[in-house]
Amino acid sequence: DFEAALAEVKPAFGAVTETLEEYRLNGILEYSDHFRHLLATCKTLVEQVRSSEQTPLLTCLLEGPLGSGKTALAATLGLDSEFPYVKVISSDSMVGYSEAGKAQRIAKVFDDAYRSSMSMIVLDDIERLLEYVAIGPRFSNAILQTLLVLLKKQPPKGRRLLVVGTTSAPAVMEDMGIAATCNVCLHVPALREADVRAVLAALQAFAPTDLDAAVASLAEQEVPMKRLLLLVDLARQGVPDGQHISLQRWIQVLTDLSLS
Amino acid sequence: DFEAALAEVKPAFGAVTETLEEYRLNGILEYSDHFRHLLATCKTLVEQVRSSEQTPLLTCLLEGPLGSGKTALAATLGLDSEFPYVKVISSDSMVGYSEAGKAQRIAKVFDDAYRSSMSMIVLDDIERLLEYVAIGPRFSNAILQTLLVLLKKQPPKGRRLLVVGTTSAPAVMEDMGIAATCNVCLHVPALREADVRAVLAALQAFAPTDLDAAVASLAEQEVPMKRLLLLVDLARQGVPDGQHISLQRWIQVLTDLSLS
Amino acid sequence: DFEAALAEVKPAFGAVTETLEEYRLNGILEYSDHFRHLLATCKTLVEQVRSSEQTPLLTCLLEGPLGSGKTALAATLGLDSEFPYVKVISSDSMVGYSEAGKAQRIAKVFDDAYRSSMSMIVLDDIERLLEYVAIGPRFSNAILQTLLVLLKKQPPKGRRLLVVGTTSAPAVMEDMGIAATCNVCLHVPALREADVRAVLAALQAFAPTDLDAAVASLAEQEVPMKRLLLLVDLARQGVPDGQHISLQRWIQVLTDLSLS
Amino acid sequence: DFEAALAEVKPAFGAVTETLEEYRLNGILEYSDHFRHLLATCKTLVEQVRSSEQTPLLTCLLEGPLGSGKTALAATLGLDSEFPYVKVISSDSMVGYSEAGKAQRIAKVFDDAYRSSMSMIVLDDIERLLEYVAIGPRFSNAILQTLLVLLKKQPPKGRRLLVVGTTSAPAVMEDMGIAATCNVCLHVPALREADVRAVLAALQAFAPTDLDAAVASLAEQEVPMKRLLLLVDLARQGVPDGQHISLQRWIQVLTDLSLS
Amino acid sequence: DFEAALAEVKPAFGAVTETLEEYRLNGILEYSDHFRHLLATCKTLVEQVRSSEQTPLLTCLLEGPLGSGKTALAATLGLDSEFPYVKVISSDSMVGYSEAGKAQRIAKVFDDAYRSSMSMIVLDDIERLLEYVAIGPRFSNAILQTLLVLLKKQPPKGRRLLVVGTTSAPAVMEDMGIAATCNVCLHVPALREADVRAVLAALQAFAPTDLDAAVASLAEQEVPMKRLLLLVDLARQGVPDGQHISLQRWIQVLTDLSLS
Amino acid sequence: DFEAALAEVKPAFGAVTETLEEYRLNGILEYSDHFRHLLATCKTLVEQVRSSEQTPLLTCLLEGPLGSGKTALAATLGLDSEFPYVKVISSDSMVGYSEAGKAQRIAKVFDDAYRSSMSMIVLDDIERLLEYVAIGPRFSNAILQTLLVLLKKQPPKGRRLLVVGTTSAPAVMEDMGIAATCNVCLHVPALREADVRAVLAALQAFAPTDLDAAVASLAEQEVPMKRLLLLVDLARQGVPDGQHISLQRWIQVLTDLSLS
């Protein structure tokens, strides 16, 4: 019985941290004022759950384009929170599960969280948890309903819970009622020109004199963090460690990959 | 057999009350004349079930925007009714149930109610009970049909039942025939400007001189009770107990959370 | 085996009558010439099944708005017919049945009817029997096909059967082919102004001098019987037995309930 | 094993005839030249199957409005054919069967037919066999595919088969490919004015002097045989045997039943 | 295990031929130059599979109106090929099979073919194999996917396979990707006026002097072979063996059957 | 347990190569500069996975018309990579598997790959793996979700994986989110006029003087490699080994096969 087992459970702290670190292998670059403010707002929410007795449950949705850094941000919050229970629910670990199996596992994580005085749950890539596809559209209503209920369910007396969801399909979250159910909804943007420059500079990818030209070579207005990191990595192929990427190599990589 | 067991059943009163109290943790503020009138109308319905022999079954639908206070209102009616049997049917307690399982459990609650001389059942968040989602749209027809039948089924001779449903999707209730099946349909509104002021005043959140400015800072025309309570709570973070929220802090919270 | 059991079966008369009475707790008011004519036509159909050898099967559909009195009318015919077998098929008694289970139970009632020399079956609220909902739309095709077949199936030699269906969704019945399959289709209307007056007079709800004003207070052009009876009942709350409802109380009830 | 059992099977002749007679309780009135010609064409098809070695399989679809006499016509052909195997496949006898069960039973009847030197199968009310409903539309594809295959499958060497289908949904039969699969498609019409007169005269329902007026009273341009027979039967209620129906009574019945 | 059993399998030749002959009971009339050329092209494909080492798999789709002679043509190719393994996959022999069962049986025939040095498989009436119906549309995706894979799967080294499909729904084959997957797509037309004359002449149905008139009597521009053969057969009813059909009889048959 | 088994697994190299060779029976002709560049870009990706520690997972989609050479290209990359684990996931080997079975088998291949230090997986004909069909459209969402998760899932620390998918339905891949999930998307085109000439020359199909005319005979603007190879093969039928195809024979083949 659940009520009976409602004693505080402290999972081994190290293990959890390790997993969270995997979601932000490259650390976190605070590449703009806007990003720093976003981070601060998120931390306010963590603080609220830690300190307020009036807010046993707080739910926050991070939405933004593919690869903009949503999961890395959520993982960072989890690491910094130092809550006794922090858990990422990701479809990675549920390949091959049935709809009911996934719903059950999600509910299990919430049940575990309710046993800890303060908890944080990351619902990573909600559209993937929901098995969503735009054609149809199709998705698992069983999992959706489970989420909608859990996002509103009050933890037992004296327990507090922060739920952070990530999604790159905010319109779908609206239609499904997930956005409206969350208390707060924050946008994690792709990189604009100044952000790209800041990231390239921080990565020391180019000689300072080449930086402007390197940024200008990117045709697209906005680049997600993930894509920029990949392009730099590809361009570094064959470049000796510690040396800069030449503009020529950079432009070749950009050309090759958009020859599609 | 059901008929055989039709003896009056008195559940332990305290237990039920406790659950109902959970749905209105913050008590009930009678923040406007309109709200007081709404409350009074609802109580007339309770009275009718208590006193009239001609009305063995009365069904009432409370509809209004997310977080406007529908569930708290229904719980209040249940508490005040002092009926021997008062039960909230909520999807909270049915996570992981199959459609058939949910339908069965709902029917069970009605069966139990029929054994008590006077009963009240709250169908909380009907769209969630129905596993409704606007995309498709999808929902459980098995559960819907169960509700439609139970909302019309006469209790056995001498038993009386009040059913109060809550929903934030009145158009869906129309399309599904639930609205038409209910005897009475009442609207629970979000807070308008004057209501917001009344609530903020009652909460003693601001210095009296700041109240007008605090109300004016809210860009939205209408704010649901739930959202207002959360905003106040967030703004109170770091504010020592008994002190007022400064206007500056208030505006910062409002800005941060709409930076999305 | 069915053929083997084709002996005449006489169910205990009283029991059936009791159930039928439940569907017309308030008796039948013959509130207008039109209603009286409707009743007469229905009775002709009963008579035809009783007396004609050429008509072993007669099927009649009663359609009209929610609460207009269709079920009460069908129950009245059943009571007056004095047929040895009269049975109401209602979704009330099939909550929790599967589609196949419902279809089977319906077929069972027809099988039982075929064993009686003269029978009447009421298919109450056909859209509910079919688990119909306008969204989709969805319904049980298994049950629909069962009904369509049974509505055309000749009883065995020497047996006669009257089937009366009720519905508040005549357009759906058209689309599903039920209307066309029935031999006769009759409309049971809501109350117009003169009808309302007749009913209020018969109920002695108002002082004769208040009657005109009471009728005029009703904004709606047409009121179903069910709604009118509820309004009167609510208005009577707190009014001592035998006293009239005051106009003031009447108008307050009307106002409260349309504040939604 | 089927091939092993391919010996000629002669079902008891009388039994089959009895069943066929049930489908034409009122006999067959040859009410017009057109109807006589239709009957003759049908009989040519029966003759073809009896006599031609080139035509082991002949398929014919009878389509026309509800109650126009399609089933009675098909039954008449079966009776007149004197084929050793004549069978009506009707949904009557399959209430409660699953899709697969129905498909299996249909296939079984064809298998039985293949064992007889000459056979006729009536597929009565094909849309009902297919569990068709216009909403959706829905139907059993399993049964449809079974029919489409069986309607093209050659009987074993030396066996001959006539299949006659009836339907009141010719457009559906087109869409489903059943019409195109049948070799011949014939229309069974409702009664026009002259036909109505011929039928009423044959039934001796009215005094000869009243016949014209009786026909003229029918508002509808076309009346299916079934409806006309019902109207006459209802009008005869209370009229002593052997007496004519008065025009007054006739008009009252017509009026009552269209008050719907 | 399949690989282990990859020895050459020679089915009894006579049995297969017998089955193939059933699909062309009337022999093949080479009624026009166009038809002869079509036949020649098909035979080139057979030759290619027999002789080329570069073409282990060749797939050909025969499409044309209902009854135009597609199956007879495919059967002729199978008979003439003298390949050790020739098999017709037809829905005839799979009545009552589940989707999975059909898919499995189709795969089995391909597996068997892979064991023979040279094989030909006829996929007869592909839309029927797929349980296709235009309403919806509906079809078995399980069977479709099986076909799409098998139509591209290379036989094991040293084995060669010709697949010939027939269909009267070429647009559906396009939409499903079957047409694009086939290497070759050939049209089998209905009979035009000159073709009709050639067929009627070859059948010696009319006196030479009546031939022109007989052809002219056919209202339709194009007649499928199947329909023409049926019409002649019906017209021959009652005509003594060896005698010609009279024009009068011909025209009567044409008239009767289009009275629908 | 999977983690426990995470030792490096080296499959027998020869076996894998053999299978890959089957997908490029005709070797690879580098028929144009564009094609050579495409090949080079692909090889850069292989190199990246081999050498970069920052890129544990790289995903690449090859899209182009049916038969343009996508699978042959992917197989070539696998052969040249000399990675210890290279595996083609093709629907060929999963005929008759259920959706869940296919998803499971795909996941198994990824699991195996994670145990090797460097791996390459070819997802051949993704639309076929997904059981996609444009009518509906229909596809297996279970398999799609598995792919979407696996295409983003990081291999365990120290393991590197290249995934190459092929598809001839790029728009579908967009709609399903597969294109956006892949890091790189490359187009494999059909042959233009100059490419056709280069291929025909390399195959020594025609006398050099006939080459221009042979190319000009092809009506279509673009021809996929697969179709061109088939046409040449068909034209070679009956042409002695080592001799050229005559223009006459070439044109006859082209004409015959477009007579459809």
Ligand SMILES: Nc1ncnc2c1ncn2[C@@H]1O[C@H](COP(=O)(O)OP(=O)(O)OP(=O)(O)O)[C@@H](O)[C@H]1O
């Ligand atoms: N602020 C940052 N500074 C440095 N690296 C970052 C930052 N944000 C994200 N990254 C890196 O960018 C990559 C993509 O980030 P992440 O996976 O969090 O994006 P995402 O928005 O969750 O992507 P997806 O939409 O695919 O789920 C990761 O490798 C992550 O470590």
Ligand SMILES: Nc1ncnc2c1ncn2[C@@H]1O[C@H](COP(=O)(O)OP(=O)(O)OP(=O)(O)O)[C@@H](O)[C@H]1O
């Ligand atoms: N009149 C009131 N006075 C004080 N607090 C209230 C009042 N009404 C509601 N609340 C509080 O506001 C919050 C939201 O109320 P409640 O959950 O009843 O809203 P709801 O309309 O049921 O929301 P939802 O649409 O999410 O189900 C709760 O914390 C409740 O205690």
Ligand SMILES: Nc1ncnc2c1ncn2[C@@H]1O[C@H](COP(=O)(O)OP(=O)(O)OP(=O)(O)O)[C@@H](O)[C@H]1O
């Ligand atoms: N003619 C009548 N005189 C008096 N009371 C009536 C009359 N007709 C109906 N009633 C009463 O009105 C109420 C509604 O009638 P009833 O349930 O038959 O309506 P209905 O049309 O079947 O409703 P629904 O559409 O909800 O099934 C019942 O309490 C019934 O007893």
Ligand SMILES: Nc1ncnc2c1ncn2[C@@H]1O[C@H](COP(=O)(O)OP(=O)(O)OP(=O)(O)O)[C@@H](O)[C@H]1O
């Ligand atoms: N030519 C006829 N002469 C006399 N009675 C007829 C004739 N045709 C039909 N009937 C009678 O009319 C009634 C309806 O006929 P039948 O059931 O064959 O019509 P149907 O077209 O099959 O109807 P449905 O569309 O409902 O299946 C039956 O009672 C039948 O006996």
Ligand SMILES: Nc1ncnc2c1ncn2[C@@H]1O[C@H](COP(=O)(O)OP(=O)(O)OP(=O)(O)O)[C@@H](O)[C@H]1O
């Ligand atoms: N060229 C021909 N000469 C003589 N008879 C033919 C010829 N082609 C077809 N037939 C005959 O015509 C009839 C119809 O042919 P077949 O069944 O092959 O047509 P189909 O196109 O496969 O028809 P369906 O579309 O119904 O499958 C058969 O009896 C067949 O023997």
Ligand SMILES: Nc1ncnc2c1ncn2[C@@H]1O[C@H](COP(=O)(O)OP(=O)(O)OP(=O)(O)O)[C@@H](O)[C@H]1O
């Ligand atoms: N560059 C090339 N040089 C020579 N032969 C080639 C080349 N590319 C492809 N081929 C050959 O062309 C044929 C078709 O190639 P392949 O199967 O790879 O095409 P595909 O694009 O995968 O086709 P599909 O869309 O049907 O899957 C094969 O026989 C292959 O060996």
Ligand SMILES: [Mg+2]
């Ligand atoms: Mg992410």
Ligand SMILES: [Mg+2]
């Ligand atoms: Mg609520």
Ligand SMILES: [Mg+2]
């Ligand atoms: Mg009713």
Ligand SMILES: [Mg+2]
């Ligand atoms: Mg019929």
Ligand SMILES: [Mg+2]
């Ligand atoms: Mg055919």
Ligand SMILES: [Mg+2]
């Ligand atoms: Mg390929």
